[in-house]
Amino acid sequence: MKEIKTILITSYICFLILLFFTSTTFCTPYEIIEKDLKQNEIIMSTIKLIDNKEYKKAINNLEQFENLDMLLLNYNGSKFKELIKNYKEILITEANKFTENGDYAFALNLLNSKVKYYKNDDNITTLINYNTNQIKNKNLVEYNGDIEHLFTHCLLAFPEKALNPKNPLSKDFDRDCITPTEFKKILQSLYNNNYVLVDINSVYENVNGTVKKKTLYLPPNKKPLIFSFDDCNYDTKKKNKGMVDKIILDRNNNIATYTSKISIKKRIGYDNEFIPILENFVKTYPDFSHNGAKGVICLTGYDGILGYRTQKSNATSKYEIEKATKVVNRLKELGWKFACHSYGHYHMKEISDMEFSKELYNWQNEVEPIIGKTSIYVYPYGEWEIMDNDKISYKHQQLLDAGFELFCGVGAKNFYNYMPFNSNNKHTLFMDRKPIDGQTLRTFGKYYEHLFNTEEIYDHTNRTIPFRS
Numbered sequence: 001m002k003e004i005k006t007i008l009i010t011s012y013i014c015f016l017i018l019l020f021f022t023s024t025t026f027c028t029p030y031e032i033i034e035k036d037l038k039q040n041e042i043i044m045s046t047i048k049l050i051d052n053k054e055y056k057k058a059i060n061n062l063e064q065f066e067n068l069d070m071l072l073l074n075y076n077g078s079k080f081k082e083l084i085k086n087y088k089e090i091l092i093t094e095a096n097k098f099t100e101n102g103d104y105a106f107a108l109n110l111l112n113s114k115v116k117y118y119k120n121d122d123n124i125t126t127l128i129n130y131n132t133n134q135i136k137n138k139n140l141v142e143y144n145g146d147i148e149h150l151f152t153h154c155l156l157a158f159p160e161k162a163l164n165p166k167n168p169l170s171k172d173f174d175r176d177c178i179t180p181t182e183f184k185k186i187l188q189s190l191y192n193n194n195y196v197l198v199d200i201n202s203v204y205e206n207v208n209g210t211v212k213k214k215t216l217y218l219p220p221n222k223k224p225l226i227f228s229f230d231d232c233n234y235d236t237k238k239k240n241k242g243m244v245d246k247i248i249l250d251r252n253n254n255i256a257t258y259t260s261k262i263s264i265k266k267r268i269g270y271d272n273e274f275i276p277i278l279e280n281f282v283k284t285y286p287d288f289s290h291n292g293a294k295g296v297i298c299l300t301g302y303d304g305i306l307g308y309r310t311q312k313s314n315a316t317s318k319y320e321i322e323k324a325t326k327v328v329n330r331l332k333e334l335g336w337k338f339a340c341h342s343y344g345h346y347h348m349k350e351i352s353d354m355e356f357s358k359e360l361y362n363w364q365n366e367v368e369p370i371i372g373k374t375s376i377y378v379y380p381y382g383e384w385e386i387m388d389n390d391k392i393s394y395k396h397q398q399l400l401d402a403g404f405e406l407f408c409g410v411g412a413k414n415f416y417n418y419m420p421f422n423s424n425n426k427h428t429l430f431m432d433r434k435p436i437d438g439q440t441l442r443t444f445g446k447y448y449e450h451l452f453n454t455e456e457i458y459d460h461t462n463r464t465i466p467f468r469s
């Protein structure tokens with residue numbers, strides 16, 4: 001009997017010791033059940049609030065979860081989708097109220113506390129970036145140095161095809177374009193050298209009809225950079241020669257590229273053209289973009305824009321204009337700007353005054369309705385004309401009358417000044433742009449040293465002309 005009692009007492013003590021250890025390190029079954037009940041309770045009360053359309057209360061109710069499991073929300077399906085969709089408007093309105101009052105930190109705190117529900121949402125990301133920049137901007141310094149303006153053409157998305165000697169355009173492509181690999185290396189080097197993208201419209205202003213340079217304010221030690229991209233029409237004659245066919249929006253409203261005659265896997269691309277590549281780069285390095293600035297897309301109109309045959313001479317132009325407008329609007333939302341690169345890519349000295357008027361008319365009637373007014377004029381071939389003897393030339397007057405304010409040429413050295421240079425009447429703001437292409441990478445390395453090392457940038461794998469040729 002005594003033995004039995006001893007065994008019982010010993011067992012009981014062992015049980016108590018075991019219970020002590022398990023309860024301090026693990027949940028007891030009772031606690032697990034209680035936690036499950038609590039979670040269920042939160043979910044049920046949240047659903048009730050959603051049904052009453054009390055979205056703000058419902059979101060705050062979810063904050064009771066110590067670790068909110070997004071899988072759990074997905075599991076509960078449509079109710080929570082409804083909540084996240086409807087709460088977005090409330091969140092944006094509240095954050096914007098803080099922003100309007102200059103309470104950027106409050107706005108940012110609020111947005112960051114809810115960003116877990118909106119991980120890939122561009123509106124919320126833009127607001128977070130904007131408020132982050134406003135906080136940073138308090139420490140901006142005046143910048144009085146040069147403004148770098150670089151330009152290239154559409155990228156050689158499929159370099160092995162584009163630069164293949166059998167391709168009738170391979171020589172032109174080599175001379176005028178760069179490959180995605182080169183573009184990515186250029187961006188990385190510019191970022192490492194403290195360059196920051198600025199909005200082309202932020203470098204000048206129109207004061208009572210006079211266009212003037214504007215002082216820039218940038219984060220300390222940053223240097224301004226404008227990047228423009230010419231001839232972005234993906235014209236028919238270049239199709240299936242190694243460039244993409246067009247710029248599109250994917251199902252999630254993200255910018256992508258489309259190429260028809262290629263394997264299904266590569267048909268939609270996110271890594272073979274300057275727009276998605278720059279978008280991805282800025283996602284990784286947000287401080288490469290000052291106040292959300294991206295690049296300048298320079299368009300002609302004779303064969304449409306961005307791969308859409310929007311010209312009036314095309315029978316299906318109405319449908320194409322609809323598609324192109326959606327892409328353009330999305331690009332604008334993302335911070336891209338547009339410039340006029342003429343309608344027909346003329347040569348300045350070969351075109352008559354009459355032809356010039358007609359070609360400007362075509363731009364205003366076919367491209368401007370899609371992209372909106374732009375004040376930036378980018379001369380085709382960099383060929384410009386401002387004066388005719390000592391008077392403003394007829395062609396230049398046409399451009400001024402059409403509302404163009406900043407005129408861009410081509411030059412390996414920086415030039416941003418008033419023209420005509422040797423006249424008392426300096427009334428036109430003119431900016432040169434440094435070309436980046438196969439030829440300049442091989443030939444003009446010294447003008448690019450402060451930006452990147454041309455030999456390191458050069459795509460030695462895909463280019464058929466050796467760097468030292």
Ligand SMILES: [Zn+2]
Nearest residue numbers: 230231380381
């Ligand atoms: Zn051009």
